[in-house]
Amino acid sequence: MSSVPQPVSPSVPEGPPASADDAGSGPAEIVARLVGFGHALRHEGLPVGSDDVVTFCTAVAELTPSDIADVYWCGRATLVHRRDHLAVFDEVFRQYFLGHPAPAGREPDATEPVAQGLSGTLNVPDSEPGEQTGDDRPMVLGLQASGVEIQRDKRFAECTPEELAALRRIMARIGLEPPRRRTRRRQPDPSGARLDIRRMAREAMRLSHAAPELRRLSRTQRPRPLVLICDVSGSMADYSRNLLQFAYSMRRAARKIEVFCFGTRLTRITPALDRRNPDDAMKLAAARVLDWDGGTQIGASLDTFVRRWGRKGLSRGATVVVCSDGLDRGDPAVLADAMERLSRLCHRIVWMNPLARDDVETLPNTLAMSVAGPFIDSLQSGHDLDSLESFARKLPQIG
Amino acid sequence: MSEQPRNETPASVADLQAQFLSSGYLASRGLATATLIGLRLGRPILLEGEVGVGKTEMAKCLAQIGGRQLIRLQCYEGIDTHQALYEWDYARQMLHVRALSESELSDASAVSGLYSPEFLIERPLLSAIRAGSDAVLLIDEIDRADDEFEAFLLELLSDFQITIPEVGTVAASDRPTVVLTSNRTRELHDALKRRCLYHWIGFPSVEEEIEIVRLRVPAAVETLVHKVVAAVQRLRDMDLVKPPGVAETLDWVDALGVLGTTELDAASAADTLGTVIKDRDDLELVGAELDRVVADA
Numbered sequence: 001m002s003s004v005p006q007p008v009s010p011s012v013p014e015g016p017p018a019s020a021d022d023a024g025s026g027p028a029e030i031v032a033r034l035v036g037f038g039h040a041l042r043h044e045g046l047p048v049g050s051d052d053v054v055t056f057c058t059a060v061a062e063l064t065p066s067d068i069a070d071v072y073w074c075g076r077a078t079l080v081h082r083r084d085h086l087a088v089f090d091e092v093f094r095q096y097f098l099g100h101p102a103p104a105g106r107e108p109d110a111t112e113p114v115a116q117g118l119s120g121t122l123n124v125p126d127s128e129p130g131e132q133t134g135d136d137r138p139m140v141l142g143l144q145a146s147g148v149e150i151q152r153d154k155r156f157a158e159c160t161p162e163e164l165a166a167l168r169r170i171m172a173r174i175g176l177e178p179p180r181r182r183t184r185r186r187q188p189d190p191s192g193a194r195l196d197i198r199r200m201a202r203e204a205m206r207l208s209h210a211a212p213e214l215r216r217l218s219r220t221q222r223p224r225p226l227v228l229i230c231d232v233s234g235s236m237a238d239y240s241r242n243l244l245q246f247a248y249s250m251r252r253a254a255r256k257i258e259v260f261c262f263g264t265r266l267t268r269i270t271p272a273l274d275r276r277n278p279d280d281a282m283k284l285a286a287a288r289v290l291d292w293d294g295g296t297q298i299g300a301s302l303d304t305f306v307r308r309w310g311r312k313g314l315s316r317g318a319t320v321v322v323c324s325d326g327l328d329r330g331d332p333a334v335l336a337d338a339m340e341r342l343s344r345l346c347h348r349i350v351w352m353n354p355l356a357r358d359d360v361e362t363l364p365n366t367l368a369m370s371v372a373g374p375f376i377d378s379l380q381s382g383h384d385l386d387s388l389e390s391f392a393r394k395l396p397q398i399g
Numbered sequence: 400m401s402e403q404p405r406n407e408t409p410a411s412v413a414d415l416q417a418q419f420l421s422s423g424y425l426a427s428r429g430l431a432t433a434t435l436i437g438l439r440l441g442r443p444i445l446l447e448g449e450v451g452v453g454k455t456e457m458a459k460c461l462a463q464i465g466g467r468q469l470i471r472l473q474c475y476e477g478i479d480t481h482q483a484l485y486e487w488d489y490a491r492q493m494l495h496v497r498a499l500s501e502s503e504l505s506d507a508s509a510v511s512g513l514y515s516p517e518f519l520i521e522r523p524l525l526s527a528i529r530a531g532s533d534a535v536l537l538i539d540e541i542d543r544a545d546d547e548f549e550a551f552l553l554e555l556l557s558d559f560q561i562t563i564p565e566v567g568t569v570a571a572s573d574r575p576t577v578v579l580t581s582n583r584t585r586e587l588h589d590a591l592k593r594r595c596l597y598h599w600i601g602f603p604s605v606e607e608e609i610e611i612v613r614l615r616v617p618a619a620v621e622t623l624v625h626k627v628v629a630a631v632q633r634l635r636d637m638d639l640v641k642p643p644g645v646a647e648t649l650d651w652v653d654a655l656g657v658l659g660t661t662e663l664d665a666a667s668a669a670d671t672l673g674t675v676i677k678d679r680d681d682l683e684l685v686g687a688e689l690d691r692v693v694a695d696a
Contacts, residue, residue: 049593059436063412070412073432081592083447083583083599185477201489205496205513311640314584341640341680 031057034071040096041079044088052079068097185220192218224347225256226395227315229305231324233263233296236354243323248273248281250392258314261285262301268309298328298368299335306341315346319395323352328368335368339375348377352391408438415464424453424460425603425611433598434461443556443577445592448600450582451644453611455539457600458578462535470530470575471537472523474544480551484561485525488518514565525569528559532573542581546588553591603645605632611645612652619652626663627652630692631675634685637692643675650674665689 038053056078065071072093080089094100188196196215204212228250230236230243247259251273258270272284302322309315320342328335343349351372380391409415412431419426426434430446434457437444446454462469472483492513503509521529527536541549555561556577560570579595581587603611608628612619627648635642643651654671655663668689676682685692 047589052593055440055442055596058440062436062439063432069428070432073412073429074436076429077433077436077596077598081589081595081597082586086599185479198489201493205489205493307638307640316584337680 030060034060037075037092037096038079040092041089044092046079046085046088046092047081048079071097186217187220189216189218192216194218223256225258225315225318226250227258227260227318227320227346229260229262229266229302229320229322229324231263231296231298231322232261233327236296236323236325244285246392248285258309259285260305260309261288262297264297264300266301266304266308296324296328297330298322298324298326298372299330299332299338302338302342303334306338306345310342310345315342318346319348319350320346321350321352324368325353325355326351326366326369326372328366332367332371336371339372343375349375350378350380351376352380354381409435411435418464419457419460420614422460422463423614424456425607425614426457427600427603427607430457430598430600433596437596438576440596441574443579443595445579445581445587445595445597446600447581447583447597449602449642449644451646452600452602453645454580454600455537458535458537458539458580461576461578462537465535465576467532467576468530468534469537470523470527470534471539473539474541474548476543476545478544478548482522483524483548484522485563486520486522487514487565488520492518516566519563519566524555525561527575527577528561528569528571531571531575534575536575536577538577538579540582541579541591542584542587549588549591553588553594556591556594602635602642605629608632608645608648612648615649616652616656619656620661623655623661623663624652626693626695627655630663630668633692634675637684637688639676639681639684640678641676641681647675647677663693665693668693 034057035053038048038056041048056075059074059078060071063070063074065074075093076086076089080086186192186194186196188199194217196217199215200212203215228243228247230247232243236243244261247257247269250257251259251270258268259273261267261269267288269285269288272288273281305315339349351369353369355366380394409418412428412435415435416426416428416431419431433444436442446457448454458471459469461467495513495518499509519525523536527534538552541552544552558570559574560568562568602608605628608631609624612624612628616624631643631648631651651671651674654674655667658667658671660667660671669686672682672685672689676685
């Protein structure tokens with residue numbers, strides 16, 4: 001599944017006039033050429049520091065390259081620090097040293113840095129998103145708040161002052177008590193279950209008389225990771241904004257949280273939520289998700305999550321919160337499989353279903369919900385900001 | 400940053416590749432280049448890649464090549480300095496105090512003697528600093544450790560010296576070669592990555608993988624090797640939860656060898672599938688398509 005971009009052929013290519021292997025033509029020129037390469041990479045959005053360029057030049061000097069492939073591998077080892085950047089590096093190398101023309105229509109994106117955490121590729125849906133919106137429309141169950149018919153572009157416009165206030169409220173609430181888990185480490189605790197022999201030994205040596213006082217240890221606690229997987233499909237349109245705001249607040253309050261959105265495709269939006277300004281964060285997040293208001297493929301999306309992120313350990317020991325109304329257009333068998341796997345890979349699964357409203361004991365009667373039901377540890381409502389707040393309050397007990 | 404090149408540093412990338420080969424490791428040109436730069440510049444090498452592509456093995460072979468000692472620090476959640484760096488042997492210290500007579504105790508040197516090296520338990524990082532360039536320090540699966548530990552490591556990797564309050568500062572005379580591996584279960588801090596030379600090890604091509612199997616299992620039948628490698632490559636193209644790594648390929652060839660099988664067909668593959676596929680869902684998926692997987696190319 002992971003094919004490394006094919007390296008440039010080791011044979012010396014028919015290079016452009018100034019390729020780096022005319023060694024001896026003047027060290028200053030070669031250095032200028034190498035430094036220029038660093039600049040070209042930076043221009044394409046790679047975080048190349050001056051120290052990296054220095055290392056690159058030193059490495060090339062050390063190896064006294066015999067052909068261009070040496071320069072390639074030197075650059076790859078010194079100027080690239082994550083796998084996602086390899087493709088960009090290869091492209092820039094081809095253009096800069098081998099004189100290949102830049103592919104048409106590709107411009108450096110100034111608003112979105114290449115650095116995107118775990119994996120930076122956006123999935124472009126090949127079907128027309130939104131084509132199923134009409135079908136989903138009748139299923140929309142009213143929101144308590146006003147503005148059921150929010151326009152598409154308006155939805156992620158600026159936050160109103162009330163919403164900002166709500167965000168702050170949620171933040172304060174979550175900041176109080178993130179879900180926690182025990183760790184292997186221990187800390188001094190007068191009522192701990194285990195004796196701190198080391199500390200007692202240390203003190204005994206200092207005192208060198210009598211029996212030492214009993215010192216005790218207990219396990220330390222750490223915040224549990226939290227994974228939010230939000231449905232942003234047509235039927236969830238009215239809730240999506242709340243959910244994203246909620247996700248943003250969570251991200252601001254606790255570091256260990258990952259946020260994904262799905263309609264027909266799963267998109268990781270965690271990095272977008274790291275903006276200080278909530279409006280910017282919302283805009284960036286909205287720009288990443290390409291299938292707003294489309295159909296829903298819960299099963300396929302969760303399956304993608306399990307395969308791409310879950311098995312790497314992203315959800316291990318985590319509380320996974322799936323926010324969806326369960327109006328699935330995909331195969332229920334896929335959903336059942338994905339849920340089963342997910343339940344094995346994480347600590348707790350919480351399903352937030354706006355259709356559940358205040359009556360959270362009964363599962364809303366949709367096929368997807370009855371399929372997913374056995375794997376859900378807790379069903380929550382979350383149909384408006386208030387209920388999201390109450391969910392945030394309950395989170396520590398669920399975890 | 401730049402250190403004087405060590406005597407045993409290979410002269411060129413090709414030399415290093417040949418040396419890796421002689422110790423039974425097939426290093427790609429990229430990996431060999433990164434390693435050579437790392438050796439020459441005294442920088443740590445960060446290896447990332449899928450599970451079972453030979454990240455840890457590379458460090459072992461690197462140590463073997465230079466005739467150096469391999470010091471391995473296996474990271475895990477909650478690892479702290481006591482397990483990574485050093486620890487005082489309190490129990491021995493106490494016994495020592497009890498054994499001293501009254502008159503000896505009044506002597507000031509008795510107390511300072513308690514903090515002498517014999518009571519210090521060396522953990523991997525301290526051992527590596529003491530050993531200096533005689534060691535290859537392998538920090539395995541760094542992504543499993545906590546962020547705090549990464550920050551601590553950052554400090555250590557920049558200076559290669561630590562301060563033990565009771566003893567003083569221990570500094571490496573020359574730097575050990577450091578290899579870090581990560582399975583990318585989480586993203587490492589940029590600061591740590593910047594300090595390292597980065598290399599991504601992907602799955603090998605068919606030719607490379609055949610070469611690796613030949614190196615590692617010289618006794619294997621040639622046709623069998625070809626078929627197993629082809630089958631494993633097909634498995635990697637399938638949408639598996641856990642795609643098999645090179646380690647699994649080697650296990651499979653070994654397993655078939657143990658059974659005395661010289662031909663890979665659906666039956667023998669089904670018997671030994673457990674060596675390559677380690678997930679129940681995957682087993683079902685592969686089981687249904689076994690004929691296609693082991694088919695001739």
